[in-house]
Amino acid sequence: MTLASRAMMRLAVWPDLAETRPSCGTGRALRADGSEILHFHTDHDVDLHLTDRAIRRFADHLKGSTAVRVVPGSRWVTIHLEVDSDIDLLLTLVSVALQAHLNGRLAGDTGLSAACNDH
Known part of the structure; x- marks a missing residue:
């Protein structure tokens, strides 16, 4: 089982998340x-x-991680899963993203790309 499939299995049971088709057309979302x-x-x-x-707030930590790629001008960060601890990092960042989203802070992110980094 790959690290991505293990992460997907763990996140699929979170009550605020549901599987959907990715708007970019690649993979699962x-x-x-x-x-x-x-x-x-x-x-x-x-x-x-x-x-x-959130990206600005955690910029030093995100840029300091070898697992995270920050793309300037994007609301999306790419996490490269190589070891088990990368899944833990992903779960932590998903929690940050959910809190920001559920508190309505995404609406204020104007001027940034809404498209994911896989384009």
């Missing part, structure tokens, strides 16, 4: 309240929809 939160593109790469505010 999870949504919360109608908005896409995660795209599982490969066995190792996951795009996570964060807010601009």
Whole structure:
């Protein structure tokens, strides 16, 4: 079983997440309240929809992680799953994304790309 499939199995039971078709057309996706939160593109790469505010707040930590790729101008970060601890990092960041989304902070993220990083 790949790390991405293990992460997907763990996240699939979260009550705020539901599986959906990814808008980019690649892989599998999870949504919360109608908005896409995660795209599982490969066995190792996951795009996570964060807010601009969350990306700025955690920028030093995100950029300091070898597992995370921050794309300038994007609301999405890419997490590369290589080891088990990368799944834990992903779950933590999904929690941040859900809190931001469910608190309505995504609406203020104007000017950033809504498309995931797999384009």
